[in-house]
Amino acid sequence: MHLKNYIPILDWLPGYNGRTFRADIIAGITVAIMLVPQGMAYALLAGMPPIYGLYAGLVPPLIYVFLGTSRQLSLGPVALSSLLLLAGISPLATPESATYIELVILAGLLIGLAKVLLSWLRLGFLVNFLSQPVLLGFTSGAAIIIAASQLKDLLGFSIPRSSHLHETLLYAITHIGQTNWIAVAICLGSIVAMISMKKLSRRIPHALVVVLIGSLLSWGLHLPDYGLAIVGQVPEGLPGLNVPEISWERITQLMPTVITVTIISFVECISIAKVLEAKHQDHTVRPNQELFALGIAKVAGAFFQALPVSGSFTRSAINHESGAKTGMASLITVLLIVLTLAFLTPLFYYLPKAVLAAIILMAVRSLFDWRAAVRLYKSHRRDFIMLITTFWTTVTLGVEMGVLIGVLLSLSVIIYRSSSPHVAVLGHLAGTNFYRNINRFAEAKEFSDILILRFDDQLYFANATFFKDTIKRLVNERKGLKLVIIDATSMHELDSSGTQALEEVVQFLKDRQIKLSICGVIGPVRDRLYRFGLMYKIGAEQHFMNVHQAVLAHQTRDQQGQMHWSKRALQTNAEEEED
Numbered sequence: 001m002h003l004k005n006y007i008p009i010l011d012w013l014p015g016y017n018g019r020t021f022r023a024d025i026i027a028g029i030t031v032a033i034m035l036v037p038q039g040m041a042y043a044l045l046a047g048m049p050p051i052y053g054l055y056a057g058l059v060p061p062l063i064y065v066f067l068g069t070s071r072q073l074s075l076g077p078v079a080l081s082s083l084l085l086l087a088g089i090s091p092l093a094t095p096e097s098a099t100y101i102e103l104v105i106l107a108g109l110l111i112g113l114a115k116v117l118l119s120w121l122r123l124g125f126l127v128n129f130l131s132q133p134v135l136l137g138f139t140s141g142a143a144i145i146i147a148a149s150q151l152k153d154l155l156g157f158s159i160p161r162s163s164h165l166h167e168t169l170l171y172a173i174t175h176i177g178q179t180n181w182i183a184v185a186i187c188l189g190s191i192v193a194m195i196s197m198k199k200l201s202r203r204i205p206h207a208l209v210v211v212l213i214g215s216l217l218s219w220g221l222h223l224p225d226y227g228l229a230i231v232g233q234v235p236e237g238l239p240g241l242n243v244p245e246i247s248w249e250r251i252t253q254l255m256p257t258v259i260t261v262t263i264i265s266f267v268e269c270i271s272i273a274k275v276l277e278a279k280h281q282d283h284t285v286r287p288n289q290e291l292f293a294l295g296i297a298k299v300a301g302a303f304f305q306a307l308p309v310s311g312s313f314t315r316s317a318i319n320h321e322s323g324a325k326t327g328m329a330s331l332i333t334v335l336l337i338v339l340t341l342a343f344l345t346p347l348f349y350y351l352p353k354a355v356l357a358a359i360i361l362m363a364v365r366s367l368f369d370w371r372a373a374v375r376l377y378k379s380h381r382r383d384f385i386m387l388i389t390t391f392w393t394t395v396t397l398g399v400e401m402g403v404l405i406g407v408l409l410s411l412s413v414i415i416y417r418s419s420s421p422h423v424a425v426l427g428h429l430a431g432t433n434f435y436r437n438i439n440r441f442a443e444a445k446e447f448s449d450i451l452i453l454r455f456d457d458q459l460y461f462a463n464a465t466f467f468k469d470t471i472k473r474l475v476n477e478r479k480g481l482k483l484v485i486i487d488a489t490s491m492h493e494l495d496s497s498g499t500q501a502l503e504e505v506v507q508f509l510k511d512r513q514i515k516l517s518i519c520g521v522i523g524p525v526r527d528r529l530y531r532f533g534l535m536y537k538i539g540a541e542q543h544f545m546n547v548h549q550a551v552l553a554h555q556t557r558d559q560q561g562q563m564h565w566s567k568r569a570l571q572t573n574a575e576e577e578e579d
Contacts, residue, residue: 060300
């Protein structure tokens with residue numbers, strides 16, 4: 001057992017040097033400057049007091065440094081997970097209440113345990129069952145909902161929480177006369193300022209700059225006296241050890257939210273980590289170890305009152321662009337958050353909530369990817385329909401229903417594609433030994449007495465009926481057939497249902513005095529044919545290395561006699577070498 005596989009920090013720490021540290025310290029400071037305002041903003045988005053967003057920047061990223069396989073992933077509060085928590089837990093308790101806070105912390109613990117369990121079961125591959133169009137549709141829909149949730153701070157008046165977007169928009173429109181124009185000016189001004197600074201240089205800590213300017217304006221001009229909502233008192237000091245209150249009733253209430261956040265946050269983290277892995281190419285991201293690292297980070301964070309965390313697209317990109325080489329950058333970020341909690345929280349008293357709303361609105365821009373939708377509309381209509389369906393479901397029915405529909409859509413597409421795989425009728429390209437799809441190559445010619453098929457998938461229970469029905473239909477459509485050749489080069493698996501279907505095809509052809517040849521069978525499938533006795537039912541002499549050998553054997557059988565597929569292969573290879 002290699003300890004490095006379970007504690008990846010041991011892989012890079014022994015070779016750590018001063019040059020790497022200089023790069024990491026710059027990145028760590030930059031990310032910390034970004035994390036402070038974002039952590040507070042995302043805590044408010046989750047219905048939690050701002051301090052819990054700062055707590056999330058302590059223990060979870062510290063644990064991830066030791067156990068995570070990505071060296072640039074920035075762990076902390078994120079908009080999407082915060083929205084999912086709000087959507088799932090706000091029906092159970094009033095946001096920012098003591099009960100609500102306890103439920104959110106407990107949810108973080110359960111999410112962490114779920115990820116650890118998935119890691120132990122080696123189920124990291126499940127992330128592949130959420131298709132990219134579904135994820136794009138969900139995140140784009142979530143971006144709209146997140147933006148709508150900030151209307152109360154943008155417009156400066158209270159808007160009742162609702163799980164339906166249209167109700168929030170309708171209330172805002174019908175009560176537009178209550179708008180606090182100071183809040184609107186500060187929010188929009190902050191957005192314009194951040195966009196301008198970002199265009200000048202991505203290294204400018206634009207979020208922190210608007211936090212400082214907004215706080216100074218709020219304090220200096222006494223803006224709270226004019227109805228401007230501010231953060232108010234932020235507790236000082238580090239969080240203490242706190243054991244979440246666990247009960248079976250609470251667990252059952254939280255389970256839908258736990259499942260939803262577990263899936264989405266893991267997909268988020270793996271997506272970011274894989275992108276960063278491709279850019280650096282000095283480490284390998286392992287999904288099961290990532291599940292374990294993220295799970296332990298959340299479990300530990302729950303005991304220190306941390307808002308459940310995930311990988312941040314924005315902060316991870318900044319971490320990378322700032323030159324981070326290892327997880328040491330995250331350790332530096334953690335130290336700066338410690339200093340902030342210990343000494344600087346009183347500075348956030350006059351921070352306008354409109355500024356935090358601006359930070360959230362800026363962050364969700366990256367979630368709404370309309371260019372990807374346009375690209376799919378032009379290139380792949382089926383995927384575009386999946387994207388739009390998930391998007392519309394998320395916007396109209398809520399984020400949890402959006403996730404559920406998205407997962408069901410992804411699985412449905414997998415099942416549909418696997419149950420009705422591509423089957424090609426092949427024809428011969430004159431003057432060559434090649435055989436191609438007659439629907440794609442006009443010059444590919446069929447033989448009058450031979451039907452050649454290529455089955456482009458594994459043959460198993462989901463498509464076994466489709467396999468035999470397709471062959472029967474194609475055979476019945478042709479007169480004078482003497483031979484059916486199945487090109488099995490793309491058939492990488494064969495189960496008992498597939499074997500039964502193949503056996504029925506053999507009998508179907510035998511009843512019509514049509515021979516069956518099979519070619520290109522790979523080793524594992526050939527082993528299954530032997531075990532199920534099909535190698536002999538088909539006939540060992542009917543197995544060939546490729547389609548051309550099967551055709552030649554049929555055409556010359558009367559003169560040369562029947563030959564075993566392996567002998568035919570040796571002979572044909574020798575002939576091709578002589579040519």
